[in-house]
Amino acid sequence: MKFEVTILGSSSATPIYNRNPSSQALNVNERLYLIDCGEATQQQMLKYDVKISRIDHIFISHLHGDHYLGLVGLLSSMHLNGRIKPLHLFCPPQLKEIIDLELRCSDTTLQFPINYRFTNPEVPEIILENSDVTVESVPLDHRIPCTGFLFREKKRLRKLLKDRLAELDIPIEYYSALKKGADYTSPTGRLIKNEELTTDSAQPKTYVYCSDTLFNISYFKQISNATLLYHEATFLHNMLERAIETNHTTALQAAEVALQTKAQKLLIGHFSARYKTLNELLEEARSVFPETELAIEGKTFLIGD
Numbered sequence: 001m002k003f004e005v006t007i008l009g010s011s012s013a014t015p016i017y018n019r020n021p022s023s024q025a026l027n028v029n030e031r032l033y034l035i036d037c038g039e040a041t042q043q044q045m046l047k048y049d050v051k052i053s054r055i056d057h058i059f060i061s062h063l064h065g066d067h068y069l070g071l072v073g074l075l076s077s078m079h080l081n082g083r084i085k086p087l088h089l090f091c092p093p094q095l096k097e098i099i100d101l102e103l104r105c106s107d108t109t110l111q112f113p114i115n116y117r118f119t120n121p122e123v124p125e126i127i128l129e130n131s132d133v134t135v136e137s138v139p140l141d142h143r144i145p146c147t148g149f150l151f152r153e154k155k156r157l158r159k160l161l162k163d164r165l166a167e168l169d170i171p172i173e174y175y176s177a178l179k180k181g182a183d184y185t186s187p188t189g190r191l192i193k194n195e196e197l198t199t200d201s202a203q204p205k206t207y208v209y210c211s212d213t214l215f216n217i218s219y220f221k222q223i224s225n226a227t228l229l230y231h232e233a234t235f236l237h238n239m240l241e242r243a244i245e246t247n248h249t250t251a252l253q254a255a256e257v258a259l260q261t262k263a264q265k266l267l268i269g270h271f272s273a274r275y276k277t278l279n280e281l282l283e284e285a286r287s288v289f290p291e292t293e294l295a296i297e298g299k300t301f302l303i304g305d
C-alpha cells in the first residue's frame with residue numbers, strides 16, 4: 001500500500017529563496033490528503049503533478065497565514081473546475097468564518113459541499129477514520145490554537161501460510177476468516193490454531209506532522225514511535241531565545257523530539273527566511289538524530305521501508 005508524502009512548501013512566514021509556505025500532499029493507498037495550504041500551494045501542485053481533483057481531505061494546523069492563505073484560491077479553483085463531490089476540511093472553527101466571508105463578498109455559492117470537522121487544540125481526538133487510515137489531531141503549543149496531525153495506517157489482515165494450508169487441505173472458503181484471526185476445525189473435529197496457519201501482518205506505519213510549536217513534552221507521548229516524523233525547525237539553536245519568544249522550535253530541539261519519542265526518521269521544515277541555505281540546520285539536527293532529512297519542495301518521502 002502506498003504511503004508517502006510530497007513536500008509542496010517548507011518556508012515559514014513568507015515565500016523566499018524559491019521556498020513557499022507550508023503544504024504537503026500525503027498519499028495513502030492512492031488517496032491524497034492535503035496538509036496545510038500556504039500561499040502558492042496550487043502552483044506547487046501543478047508543478048509537482050498533484051491533481052486538485054484527487055484531494056478530498058484538507059487538514060489545516062492553525063490560522064497563521066503561512067498555513068492557510070492558499071486555501072480560498074484552491075477552493076475557488078475546485079468550484080470553477082466543476083467539482084461537485086464533498087470536500088472534508090479539518091481546521092480551527094474560525095476558518096469557516098473566513099471562508100464564509102470571502103464567499104459572501106464575492107457572491108459565490110460553491111457547487112460542492114464543505115464538511116467541516118473543527119479541531120480541538122486542548123485534547124487529542126480521532127478526527128477521521130476510513131478503510132486506509134486513522135487520523136488524530138495533536139494539540140501543539142503555539143501562539144494561537146494549533147494542532148498537528150497523526151496519520152496511522154489501518155492494521156492489515158494476517159498473512160496466510162499458503163504451503164501449510166495446502167498441506168492440511170484447508171478449503172479456500174475459510175481463508176477470509178483465517179486472515180481475520182479465526183482458528184480452523186477440520187471435518188474430523190481437529191482444532192488447528194490460527195498461529196499455525198497465518199503470520200501477523202507488519203505493524204501499522206505512522207506519519208506525524210508537527211507545525212508550529214514550542215518544544216514541549218506535552219505532545220511527546222501521543223506521537224511516539226512515528227515511522228516518519230515531520231517537525232518544524234524554524235531556527236538554529238543559537239536563536240533559541242527567538243524560538244521561545246515566537247513559540248517555535250530549533251533544529252536541535254526537533255532532533256531531540258525525534259530522539260525522545262523514538263521516531264524512525266525525522267523530516268525538518270518551516271525554515272526561517274534568515275537561512276538562505278539549509279545545510280547548517282540539517283547538520284545541527286543530525287548531530288543529535290542522524291536519520292534526519294530536509295523537507296525539500298518537490299521531494300517525495302516514503303513512510304517506512
Ligand SMILES: [Zn+2]
Nearest residue numbers: 013064066212
Ligand atoms: Zn508557520
Ligand SMILES: [Zn+2]
Nearest residue numbers: 062064142212
Ligand atoms: Zn504559526
